[in-house]
Amino acid sequence: MTEQPHRTAVRNVRVFDGRRLLPAGTVIFEQGRIVADTTTGQARVVDGEGGVLLPGLIDAHVHLYGRENLEQLTAFGVTTALDMGSAPPEFVDSLRGIAGLTDIRSAGTPAIAPGSGHSHIPVVGQRGLVHGVHEAAAFVAERVAEGSDYIKIVVGSSGADHDQATLDALVVAAHEHGRLVVAHASNQAALQKSLLAGADVLTHVPMDRAVDAATASRIAADGRIVVPTLSMMEGIIEQSAPPGARYEVPREGVSALYRAGVPILAGTDANVAVGVPARISHGESLHHELQLLIDAGVSAVDALRAATSLPARYFRLDDRGTVEPGRRADLVLVDGDPLQDIKATSSISRVWCGGVEYPPA
Numbered sequence: 001m002t003e004q005p006h007r008t009a010v011r012n013v014r015v016f017d018g019r020r021l022l023p024a025g026t027v028i029f030e031q032g033r034i035v036a037d038t039t040t041g042q043a044r045v046v047d048g049e050g051g052v053l054l055p056g057l058i059d060a061h062v063h064l065y066g067r068e069n070l071e072q073l074t075a076f077g078v079t080t081a082l083d084m085g086s087a088p089p090e091f092v093d094s095l096r097g098i099a100g101l102t103d104i105r106s107a108g109t110p111a112i113a114p115g116s117g118h119s120h121i122p123v124v125g126q127r128g129l130v131h132g133v134h135e136a137a138a139f140v141a142e143r144v145a146e147g148s149d150y151i152k153i154v155v156g157s158s159g160a161d162h163d164q165a166t167l168d169a170l171v172v173a174a175h176e177h178g179r180l181v182v183a184h185a186s187n188q189a190a191l192q193k194s195l196l197a198g199a200d201v202l203t204h205v206p207m208d209r210a211v212d213a214a215t216a217s218r219i220a221a222d223g224r225i226v227v228p229t230l231s232m233m234e235g236i237i238e239q240s241a242p243p244g245a246r247y248e249v250p251r252e253g254v255s256a257l258y259r260a261g262v263p264i265l266a267g268t269d270a271n272v273a274v275g276v277p278a279r280i281s282h283g284e285s286l287h288h289e290l291q292l293l294i295d296a297g298v299s300a301v302d303a304l305r306a307a308t309s310l311p312a313r314y315f316r317l318d319d320r321g322t323v324e325p326g327r328r329a330d331l332v333l334v335d336g337d338p339l340q341d342i343k344a345t346s347s348i349s350r351v352w353c354g355g356v357e358y359p360p361a
Contacts, residue, residue, distance in 0.1 A: 006030055008355070009040045013048030013333065018055045018309035018322030020301070021339055027053055029329035032355035036325035051349060052337055054304070055323050056080060056330025058311040059286045060227045061203050061267030064095055064104065069270075069282045073102040076283030077332035077345070079353045080320060082267070082311065084182060084203065085110040087124045089146040100356035103330075105315065107152035107182060108143050111136075111170050116157035121273070128154075130162065136169035140177060150180040150315070153199065156190025167197040180315065182227075195219065201314070203227040203267065207236070207245060211253035216260035225263045225314050228254045230292040231285045232269035235278030254296040263314060264298060266290060266307035287346040290338075300339045329355035 007030040015022045026038050056079025062069070064086050073081050083106035086092050092106045112118045112128035119125045130139050140151055151174040155162060162170070174181045175198075183199035185191040187208045194202055195218065202219070205211065205228040211219075219226065233250040236242065258264055268285040286307060293303045312321025320328045331352045336344030351358045 007041065007043035008046060008329075008352075009038075009043040010046045010048050010053060010331070010333065011040075013051055013053040014337070015053045015323050016055070016304055016308075016338070017324060018305065018312075021052070021337075024050065027323060027331070029331075029352070029355050032329055034323060034325050034327050034329050046333075046350065048333055051333050051335050052344070053323065054332045054334060054338070054345070055308040055321055056328070056332055056351075056353060057286055057307045057345070058082070058266070058317075058321065059268055059270065059307070060265040060311045060315070061229050061269050062282060063269070063271040063273065064092075064106075065272060067095065067098070067101070070095060070098060070101040070104075072282040072284075074100075074283070074351060074353055074358045076286065077334075077348050077351050078102055078283050078286055079330035079332070079351070080104070080311075080317065082315060083107060084152050084184075084269075085124055087127050093147065100353055100358055100360060102353065105149040105317070106147075107150055108146050108148035110152035110154050110184070111139055111162070112154050113157060113160045113162045115160035116154070117159050118154045118157045119160075130166060130170065132163075133165050133169045136166055137173045140170060140173035140179070144177045144179065148179070150174075150182055150201075152182045152184065153194075154184045155194050156185055156187050161190070161193075164193055164196065167193055171197045171199060191215070195222065195224065199224070201225045201227060204229050204269070205233065205250045205253040205257070207233060207242075207250055210249045211256045213256055213260065216256040216262060219257065220260045220262045225265060226254075226257055227265045227267035228257070229267050229269040229289075230254065230296065231280050231289045232278055234292065235280055239279070240277040251292075251296045254293065254298070258296065258298050258302075263310055264293065264302070264306050265311045265314065266293065266303070284346075287343070290342050290345060294342050300342055303342060304338060304345075
Protein backbone atom coordinates (compact mmCIF):
# COMPACT_ATOMS: atom_id res chain seq x y z
CA MET A 1 0.00 0.00 0.00
CA THR A 2 1.31 3.43 -0.95
CA GLU A 3 2.02 5.70 2.01
CA GLN A 4 -0.85 8.11 2.60
CA PRO A 5 -0.25 11.89 2.76
CA HIS A 6 0.05 13.45 6.21
CA ARG A 7 -2.74 15.93 5.49
CA THR A 8 -5.51 15.90 2.89
CA ALA A 9 -7.88 18.73 1.95
CA VAL A 10 -11.07 17.96 0.04
CA ARG A 11 -12.25 21.28 -1.35
CA ASN A 12 -15.19 22.46 -3.41
CA VAL A 13 -17.60 19.96 -1.86
CA ARG A 14 -21.05 20.22 -0.39
CA VAL A 15 -21.01 18.29 2.86
CA PHE A 16 -23.80 16.13 4.17
CA ASP A 17 -22.54 16.11 7.75
CA GLY A 18 -24.76 13.25 8.89
CA ARG A 19 -27.66 15.55 9.68
CA ARG A 20 -28.07 18.08 6.88
CA LEU A 21 -26.50 19.33 3.65
CA LEU A 22 -24.09 22.24 4.13
CA PRO A 23 -22.91 24.82 1.58
CA ALA A 24 -19.78 24.16 -0.47
CA GLY A 25 -16.59 24.19 1.53
CA THR A 26 -13.43 22.28 2.45
CA VAL A 27 -12.87 19.30 4.74
CA ILE A 28 -9.39 18.54 5.98
CA PHE A 29 -8.15 15.42 7.71
CA GLU A 30 -4.84 14.09 8.96
CA GLN A 31 -3.73 11.03 10.89
CA GLY A 32 -7.13 9.48 10.25
CA ARG A 33 -9.16 12.29 11.83
CA ILE A 34 -11.06 15.29 10.55
CA VAL A 35 -9.51 18.52 11.84
CA ALA A 36 -10.95 21.96 12.53
CA ASP A 37 -8.07 23.89 10.93
CA THR A 38 -9.05 24.42 7.28
CA THR A 39 -5.78 25.93 6.05
CA THR A 40 -4.48 23.75 3.28
CA GLY A 41 -0.79 24.41 3.94
CA GLN A 42 1.20 21.39 2.78
CA ALA A 43 -1.93 19.29 2.39
CA ARG A 44 -2.66 17.18 -0.64
CA VAL A 45 -5.61 18.94 -2.25
CA VAL A 46 -8.48 16.99 -3.79
CA ASP A 47 -10.97 18.94 -5.91
CA GLY A 48 -14.44 17.67 -5.15
CA GLU A 49 -15.78 19.41 -8.26
CA GLY A 50 -19.00 20.37 -6.54
CA GLY A 51 -19.88 16.85 -5.47
CA VAL A 52 -21.33 15.83 -2.12
CA LEU A 53 -19.10 14.52 0.67
CA LEU A 54 -20.84 12.02 2.93
CA PRO A 55 -19.78 10.39 6.17
CA GLY A 56 -18.62 6.86 5.50
CA LEU A 57 -21.69 4.67 5.17
CA ILE A 58 -22.63 2.17 7.88
CA ASP A 59 -24.37 -1.11 7.10
CA ALA A 60 -26.14 -2.08 10.31
CA HIS A 61 -26.62 -5.76 9.40
CA VAL A 62 -24.10 -7.90 7.55
CA HIS A 63 -22.54 -11.35 7.80
CA LEU A 64 -18.85 -11.74 7.08
CA TYR A 65 -17.01 -14.62 5.45
CA GLY A 66 -13.58 -13.18 4.71
CA ARG A 67 -11.42 -10.19 3.88
CA GLU A 68 -12.99 -10.05 0.42
CA ASN A 69 -16.22 -8.86 2.03
CA LEU A 70 -14.37 -5.93 3.58
CA GLU A 71 -12.90 -5.07 0.17
CA GLN A 72 -16.38 -5.15 -1.37
CA LEU A 73 -17.88 -3.02 1.39
CA THR A 74 -15.12 -0.42 1.22
CA ALA A 75 -15.34 -0.14 -2.55
CA PHE A 76 -19.00 0.84 -2.18
CA GLY A 77 -18.32 3.43 0.51
CA VAL A 78 -19.36 1.28 3.48
CA THR A 79 -16.64 2.13 5.97
CA THR A 80 -18.29 0.51 9.00
CA ALA A 81 -20.17 -2.79 9.07
CA LEU A 82 -22.10 -4.28 11.97
CA ASP A 83 -21.73 -8.05 11.76
CA MET A 84 -24.76 -9.90 13.10
CA GLY A 85 -23.35 -13.37 13.47
CA SER A 86 -19.97 -14.88 12.62
CA ALA A 87 -17.73 -17.44 14.30
CA PRO A 88 -15.39 -18.56 15.68
CA PRO A 89 -14.04 -15.50 17.52
CA GLU A 90 -10.58 -15.98 16.00
CA PHE A 91 -12.14 -15.45 12.58
CA VAL A 92 -13.97 -12.31 13.67
CA ASP A 93 -10.82 -10.93 15.27
CA SER A 94 -8.89 -11.47 12.03
CA LEU A 95 -11.19 -8.95 10.32
CA ARG A 96 -10.93 -6.24 12.96
CA GLY A 97 -8.84 -3.11 12.57
CA ILE A 98 -7.44 -3.66 9.07
CA ALA A 99 -6.09 -0.27 7.98
CA GLY A 100 -7.84 1.17 4.97
CA LEU A 101 -10.69 -1.35 4.98
CA THR A 102 -14.17 -1.38 6.49
CA ASP A 103 -14.08 -1.26 10.27
CA ILE A 104 -16.33 -3.84 11.92
CA ARG A 105 -18.23 -4.49 15.09
CA SER A 106 -19.65 -7.95 15.69
CA ALA A 107 -22.15 -9.94 17.69
CA GLY A 108 -19.90 -12.97 17.29
CA THR A 109 -21.98 -16.07 17.94
CA PRO A 110 -25.75 -15.42 18.21
CA ALA A 111 -28.05 -17.18 20.69
CA ILE A 112 -29.88 -19.94 18.82
CA ALA A 113 -32.66 -22.31 19.87
CA PRO A 114 -31.84 -26.05 19.65
CA GLY A 115 -33.62 -27.73 16.75
CA SER A 116 -34.33 -24.47 14.95
CA GLY A 117 -33.49 -23.77 11.35
CA HIS A 118 -30.60 -21.55 12.45
CA SER A 119 -29.10 -24.40 14.50
CA HIS A 120 -28.05 -26.02 11.20
CA ILE A 121 -25.85 -23.11 10.13
CA PRO A 122 -22.21 -24.33 10.04
CA VAL A 123 -20.08 -23.33 13.06
CA VAL A 124 -22.47 -20.66 14.33
CA GLY A 125 -25.41 -23.06 14.69
CA GLN A 126 -23.82 -25.38 17.23
CA ARG A 127 -21.75 -22.77 19.06
CA GLY A 128 -24.84 -20.65 19.64
CA LEU A 129 -27.17 -23.21 21.19
CA VAL A 130 -28.90 -22.07 24.38
CA HIS A 131 -30.94 -24.89 25.93
CA GLY A 132 -32.86 -22.85 28.47
CA VAL A 133 -32.84 -20.22 31.20
CA HIS A 134 -30.06 -22.00 33.08
CA GLU A 135 -27.62 -21.42 30.20
CA ALA A 136 -28.47 -17.80 29.43
CA ALA A 137 -26.07 -16.01 31.77
CA ALA A 138 -23.14 -18.26 30.83
CA PHE A 139 -23.82 -17.83 27.12
CA VAL A 140 -23.73 -14.05 27.39
CA ALA A 141 -20.62 -14.11 29.60
CA GLU A 142 -18.82 -16.27 27.03
CA ARG A 143 -19.73 -13.88 24.21
CA VAL A 144 -18.52 -10.89 26.20
CA ALA A 145 -15.25 -12.67 26.99
CA GLU A 146 -14.81 -13.36 23.28
CA GLY A 147 -15.21 -9.67 22.48
CA SER A 148 -18.77 -9.50 21.17
CA ASP A 149 -19.75 -5.86 20.86
CA TYR A 150 -23.47 -6.61 21.31
CA ILE A 151 -25.57 -9.72 21.80
CA LYS A 152 -27.63 -11.15 18.94
CA ILE A 153 -30.58 -13.44 19.67
CA VAL A 154 -32.36 -15.34 16.92
CA VAL A 155 -36.06 -15.21 17.76
CA GLY A 156 -38.73 -16.96 15.73
CA SER A 157 -36.53 -19.29 13.74
CA SER A 158 -38.28 -22.10 11.88
CA GLY A 159 -38.70 -25.41 13.67
CA ALA A 160 -38.03 -24.27 17.23
CA ASP A 161 -37.65 -21.11 19.26
CA HIS A 162 -36.48 -19.80 22.63
CA ASP A 163 -39.23 -19.73 25.22
CA GLN A 164 -40.03 -16.35 26.72
CA ALA A 165 -38.20 -17.05 29.97
CA THR A 166 -34.97 -17.89 28.16
CA LEU A 167 -35.27 -14.86 25.93
CA ASP A 168 -35.89 -12.65 28.96
CA ALA A 169 -32.86 -14.10 30.76
CA LEU A 170 -30.60 -13.50 27.75
CA VAL A 171 -31.65 -9.87 27.57
CA VAL A 172 -31.17 -9.34 31.31
CA ALA A 173 -27.70 -10.89 31.21
CA ALA A 174 -26.66 -8.80 28.20
CA HIS A 175 -27.80 -5.60 29.87
CA GLU A 176 -25.94 -6.52 33.04
CA HIS A 177 -22.78 -6.65 30.90
CA GLY A 178 -23.62 -3.31 29.30
CA ARG A 179 -24.35 -4.83 25.89
CA LEU A 180 -27.12 -3.93 23.51
CA VAL A 181 -29.42 -6.76 22.46
CA VAL A 182 -30.25 -7.25 18.79
CA ALA A 183 -33.21 -9.54 18.17
CA HIS A 184 -33.77 -11.29 14.85
CA ALA A 185 -37.54 -10.98 14.44
CA SER A 186 -38.98 -11.58 10.99
CA ASN A 187 -42.53 -12.51 12.01
CA GLN A 188 -45.15 -11.07 14.31
CA ALA A 189 -44.76 -13.66 17.07
CA ALA A 190 -41.01 -13.09 17.23
CA LEU A 191 -41.51 -9.34 17.26
CA GLN A 192 -43.92 -9.49 20.20
CA LYS A 193 -41.65 -11.83 22.19
CA SER A 194 -38.66 -9.56 21.55
CA LEU A 195 -40.56 -6.48 22.66
CA LEU A 196 -41.74 -8.25 25.82
CA ALA A 197 -38.16 -9.24 26.62
CA GLY A 198 -36.87 -5.69 26.17
CA ALA A 199 -34.56 -6.16 23.18
CA ASP A 200 -32.94 -2.88 22.16
CA VAL A 201 -32.72 -3.39 18.41
CA LEU A 202 -35.11 -5.32 16.20
CA THR A 203 -33.61 -6.55 12.97
CA HIS A 204 -35.76 -7.51 9.98
CA VAL A 205 -39.44 -6.63 9.84
CA PRO A 206 -42.36 -9.09 9.94
CA MET A 207 -43.23 -10.73 6.66
CA ASP A 208 -46.35 -12.58 7.79
CA ARG A 209 -48.33 -9.48 8.76
CA ALA A 210 -47.39 -5.83 8.52
CA VAL A 211 -46.56 -3.92 11.68
CA ASP A 212 -49.71 -1.98 12.57
CA ALA A 213 -49.93 1.56 13.91
CA ALA A 214 -50.47 0.46 17.52
CA THR A 215 -47.43 -1.80 17.56
CA ALA A 216 -45.33 0.83 15.82
CA SER A 217 -46.35 3.40 18.45
CA ARG A 218 -45.42 0.95 21.21
CA ILE A 219 -41.99 0.35 19.65
CA ALA A 220 -41.44 4.11 19.44
CA ALA A 221 -42.60 4.71 23.01
CA ASP A 222 -40.32 1.96 24.31
CA GLY A 223 -37.32 3.52 22.57
CA ARG A 224 -36.61 0.52 20.36
CA ILE A 225 -34.62 0.70 17.13
CA VAL A 226 -35.42 -1.17 13.91
CA VAL A 227 -33.09 -2.39 11.16
CA PRO A 228 -35.65 -3.65 8.64
CA THR A 229 -33.26 -5.17 6.04
CA LEU A 230 -35.70 -4.63 3.20
CA SER A 231 -33.06 -5.90 0.77
CA MET A 232 -33.28 -9.30 2.44
CA MET A 233 -37.05 -9.22 2.66
CA GLU A 234 -37.27 -8.44 -1.05
CA GLY A 235 -34.59 -11.01 -1.81
CA ILE A 236 -36.42 -13.79 0.02
CA ILE A 237 -39.56 -13.15 -1.97
CA GLU A 238 -37.67 -12.98 -5.27
CA GLN A 239 -35.20 -15.82 -4.69
CA SER A 240 -37.13 -18.24 -2.45
CA ALA A 241 -40.71 -17.35 -3.32
CA PRO A 242 -42.39 -18.46 -0.07
CA PRO A 243 -46.07 -19.28 -0.68
CA GLY A 244 -48.24 -16.23 -0.21
CA ALA A 245 -45.37 -13.90 0.67
CA ARG A 246 -45.72 -10.33 -0.59
CA TYR A 247 -43.07 -7.61 -0.43
CA GLU A 248 -45.81 -5.08 0.32
CA VAL A 249 -46.08 -6.52 3.84
CA PRO A 250 -42.57 -5.58 5.08
CA ARG A 251 -42.67 -2.34 3.10
CA GLU A 252 -45.95 -1.33 4.78
CA GLY A 253 -44.44 -2.28 8.13
CA VAL A 254 -41.53 0.09 7.61
CA SER A 255 -43.93 2.84 6.58
CA ALA A 256 -45.88 2.39 9.82
CA LEU A 257 -42.72 2.36 11.93
CA TYR A 258 -41.39 5.51 10.28
CA ARG A 259 -44.69 7.37 10.69
CA ALA A 260 -44.64 6.45 14.39
CA GLY A 261 -41.17 7.97 14.81
CA VAL A 262 -39.22 4.74 15.29
CA PRO A 263 -35.53 5.23 14.44
CA ILE A 264 -34.85 3.27 11.24
CA LEU A 265 -31.30 2.10 10.49
CA ALA A 266 -30.07 0.93 7.10
CA GLY A 267 -28.97 -2.69 7.11
CA THR A 268 -28.96 -5.27 4.34
CA ASP A 269 -28.29 -8.72 5.86
CA ALA A 270 -25.54 -9.05 3.24
CA ASN A 271 -24.42 -12.67 3.06
CA VAL A 272 -23.19 -15.30 0.62
CA ALA A 273 -23.72 -18.47 2.65
CA VAL A 274 -24.89 -21.60 0.93
CA GLY A 275 -28.52 -22.37 1.67
CA VAL A 276 -29.63 -18.92 2.82
CA PRO A 277 -33.08 -17.86 1.59
CA ALA A 278 -31.50 -14.98 -0.35
CA ARG A 279 -27.95 -14.04 -1.27
CA ILE A 280 -27.37 -10.33 -0.77
CA SER A 281 -24.22 -8.60 -2.04
CA HIS A 282 -21.85 -6.80 0.30
CA GLY A 283 -21.61 -3.06 -0.24
CA GLU A 284 -23.70 -2.63 -3.35
CA SER A 285 -26.82 -3.73 -1.49
CA LEU A 286 -26.69 -0.82 0.96
CA HIS A 287 -27.34 1.62 -1.87
CA HIS A 288 -30.34 -0.47 -2.90
CA GLU A 289 -31.49 -0.52 0.73
CA LEU A 290 -31.59 3.28 0.73
CA GLN A 291 -33.78 3.22 -2.36
CA LEU A 292 -36.12 0.71 -0.71
CA LEU A 293 -36.38 2.86 2.42
CA ILE A 294 -37.40 5.85 0.34
CA ASP A 295 -39.91 3.69 -1.51
CA ALA A 296 -41.37 2.83 1.91
CA GLY A 297 -41.88 6.51 2.68
CA VAL A 298 -38.64 7.43 4.46
CA SER A 299 -37.41 10.89 3.45
CA ALA A 300 -34.11 11.21 1.60
CA VAL A 301 -32.46 12.99 4.51
CA ASP A 302 -33.62 10.33 6.97
CA ALA A 303 -32.46 7.58 4.61
CA LEU A 304 -28.99 9.12 4.60
CA ARG A 305 -29.09 9.49 8.37
CA ALA A 306 -30.11 5.81 8.55
CA ALA A 307 -26.77 4.87 6.99
CA THR A 308 -24.57 7.40 8.81
CA SER A 309 -25.34 9.26 12.02
CA LEU A 310 -28.15 7.08 13.36
CA PRO A 311 -26.33 3.71 13.45
CA ALA A 312 -23.33 5.50 14.92
CA ARG A 313 -25.55 7.02 17.61
CA TYR A 314 -27.54 3.94 18.55
CA PHE A 315 -24.64 1.49 18.41
CA ARG A 316 -22.51 3.88 20.48
CA LEU A 317 -19.90 4.54 17.80
CA ASP A 318 -19.09 8.02 19.00
CA ASP A 319 -16.12 8.56 16.70
CA ARG A 320 -17.94 8.35 13.35
CA GLY A 321 -21.20 8.84 11.48
CA THR A 322 -20.81 12.61 11.03
CA VAL A 323 -18.40 14.95 9.26
CA GLU A 324 -16.98 17.13 11.99
CA PRO A 325 -13.64 17.76 13.69
CA GLY A 326 -12.41 14.89 15.80
CA ARG A 327 -14.35 12.19 13.97
CA ARG A 328 -12.74 9.42 11.96
CA ALA A 329 -11.97 10.43 8.40
CA ASP A 330 -14.48 7.95 6.99
CA LEU A 331 -15.66 9.84 3.93
CA VAL A 332 -17.39 9.14 0.63
CA LEU A 333 -17.35 11.62 -2.25
CA VAL A 334 -20.24 11.19 -4.68
CA ASP A 335 -21.27 12.89 -7.89
CA GLY A 336 -24.73 14.41 -7.70
CA ASP A 337 -26.98 15.21 -4.78
CA PRO A 338 -28.46 12.18 -2.96
CA LEU A 339 -31.03 14.42 -1.30
CA GLN A 340 -32.48 15.03 -4.76
CA ASP A 341 -31.88 11.51 -6.07
CA ILE A 342 -30.81 8.84 -3.59
CA LYS A 343 -29.22 6.84 -6.42
CA ALA A 344 -26.40 9.39 -6.34
CA THR A 345 -24.94 7.55 -3.33
CA SER A 346 -23.73 4.86 -5.71
CA SER A 347 -21.99 7.38 -8.01
CA ILE A 348 -18.84 7.16 -5.93
CA SER A 349 -15.70 8.98 -6.99
CA ARG A 350 -13.56 8.58 -3.85
CA VAL A 351 -13.63 6.69 -0.55
CA TRP A 352 -11.51 7.26 2.54
CA CYS A 353 -11.58 4.78 5.40
CA GLY A 354 -9.88 6.06 8.52
CA GLY A 355 -8.12 8.61 6.34
CA VAL A 356 -6.76 5.98 3.94
CA GLU A 357 -8.00 6.29 0.38
CA TYR A 358 -9.49 3.21 -1.25
CA PRO A 359 -8.34 1.79 -3.52
CA PRO A 360 -4.80 2.67 -2.48
CA ALA A 361 -2.68 4.42 -5.09
